[in-house]
């Protein structure tokens with residue numbers, strides 16, 4: 071049985087007569103422990119898809135117009151509020167794009183990780199020890215001291231590590247990382263991606279990596295979904311899609327990644343006239 | 347030297363440090379604390395009974411049996427608040443546990459007060475012989491006809507006497523309780539309603555927001571004073587302090603609701619709200635534990651200014667004769683009486699007026715200090 075099964079999901083915004091079709095009938099599956107990348111340009115509906123997985127998208131303004139989302143056999147779109155809350159975090163956990171504003175500025179990071187543990191693993195006795203371990207896992211040095219820090223006392227990279235630690239503290243079956251490195255500079259990007267790779271190897275948690283950068287996908291994801299204007303235009307094993315992209319849009323996206331050792335006068339720009 | 351150093355400092359600590367750096371705000375806060383201490387200790391500062399009396403080989407404390415419930419409340423709650431503040435770390439190590447403990451104490455005190463019997467002893471200890479007696483600073487009770495009417499300030503009556511010969515100083519000391527507690531409690535009621543409705547409107551948006559905004563607009567069509575006058579004339583039990591508090595609180599919450607709604611609209615759109623929901627926090631938890639602490643600064647500022655304007659409102663009510671009724675002393679009431687005799691008894695207007703002025707100014711200084719302290723754009727050492 072698949073861990074996650076999405077079928078013909080449709081999500082609209084705006085007036086029903088003339089809706090913005092943010093997600094326009096997409097279907098995909100993820101197996102337990104699998105890593106998958108969801109690639110597409112800005113505005114293609116990646117974040118909307120990700121948030122819909124636990125019905126995090128407030129409705130209104132969003133309208134779930136069609137389809138089903140099944141997580142471990144349960145119908146997410148019809149789940150009662152209580153079970154939905156239990157699913158958020160321990161079933162599917164998120165890491166968002168902007169670590170600086172995703173942490174609550176008035177609480178210490180230790181307090182925020184503690185909340186995640188209290189909510190999903192109340193059986194744990196030594197919560198402080200668990201927080202220290204969580205911070206240690208994501209590579210924060212001297213975690214005993216750091217847990218009393220406030221978010222503004224940490225660098226962007228460290229903040230994102232804390233967000234990851236918070237997500238992992240819930241022991242999720244699926245981690246959704248929505249552009250986890252976009253707000254960070256290039257060297258920090260690599261560190262965070264290395265951390266995610268290490269986590270992938272250590273646990274059998276499934277990871278859905280959302281990005282608009284094909285460069286990050288190659289040595290990370292088992293499979294790739296390419297999204298364009300609310301639809302999935304291409305999917306398959308990463309190596310295959312990279313070697314032989316079928317859709318013009320995928321080809322354009324791949325060419326947008328600057329390659330090392332290859333002289334390029336200017337950055338490629340996607341030519342929409344050719345695709346539509 | 348422009349040196350960046352990472353001091354471990356919480357949001358509250360930072361505000362407190364910046365607040366303390368401002369002399370007006372600091373002194374305003376001290377004045378308010380002193381006023382509360384005076385209000386709490388009023389029965390021991392001005393009373394016709396002795397604090398300690400030794401007679402016939404017996405030691406008695408004649409003040410205690412005559413204390414009214416409201417006097418007990420001040421006597422117990424003001425130090426309790428102080429202690430809770432001193433031990434806040436240990437008390438709120440588990441926030442829910444600390445709150446439950448305090449609530450249990452309050453309920454215990456209130457239940458005791460319901461069954462408590464007040465002894466009404468009209469005699470005074472001033473002229474009663476005793477082997478030893480310690481009289482309060484002002485040896486008059488606020489309700490007794492102690493001397494001639496309209497005595498100007500003197501050593502016996504430092505603030506003079508009123509039209510029925512009651513001591514103004516005693517009435518002022520006891521009146522502090524009325525003014526301060528009405529300001530505090532009425533504003534707390536307004537704050538609770540405003541924060542609740544404002545946060546619901548700002549968090550849920552759509553129809554709760556529409557309903558609450560319309561309610562605010564309707565309330566704002568009537569000046570609070572008008573609403574209060576109507577409410578007071580509708581019901582008869584005018585001498586009840588809680589009644590006045592409730593009426594003022596129920597009519598002055600709209601400003602707070604608007605403010606909190608705006609803060610919630612802003613904060614609930616920020617990623618940390620989404621992040622909290624994403625780890626499975628329910629609506630109530632997100633509202634109370636995640637968003638509200640971020641809005642606390644502005645709420646505190648508005649609440650402080652609110653207390654000042656509530657005290658003024660109560661004084662206006664008493665002045666117009668709609669507030670607390672005699673013999674319960676209140677500053678506004680003394681001031682209201684003065685208007686009939688202003689051409690010869692200046693002290694009737696001067697002392698309560700001064701007390702109201704000082705209180706309002708102190709609250710406004712604290713409010714301004716807080717506002718500057720929470721505003722990160724202002725640079726204060």
Ligand SMILES: Nc1ncnc2c1ncn2[C@@H]1O[C@H](COP(=O)(O)OP(=O)(O)OP(=O)(O)O)[C@@H](O)[C@H]1O
Pocket residue numbers: 083084090092110111112113114115116117118119131282
């Ligand atoms: N709250 C909203 N109200 C109206 N439209 C929305 C809302 N949220 C998203 N949309 C629309 O849904 C579409 C998809 O947005 P989405 O955030 O999923 O893009 P994305 O692929 O994540 O882009 P990015 O790479 O910039 O994060 C966009 O066209 C956007 O205008």
Ligand SMILES: [Mg+2]
Pocket residue numbers: 116117118248249
């Ligand atoms: Mg996005």
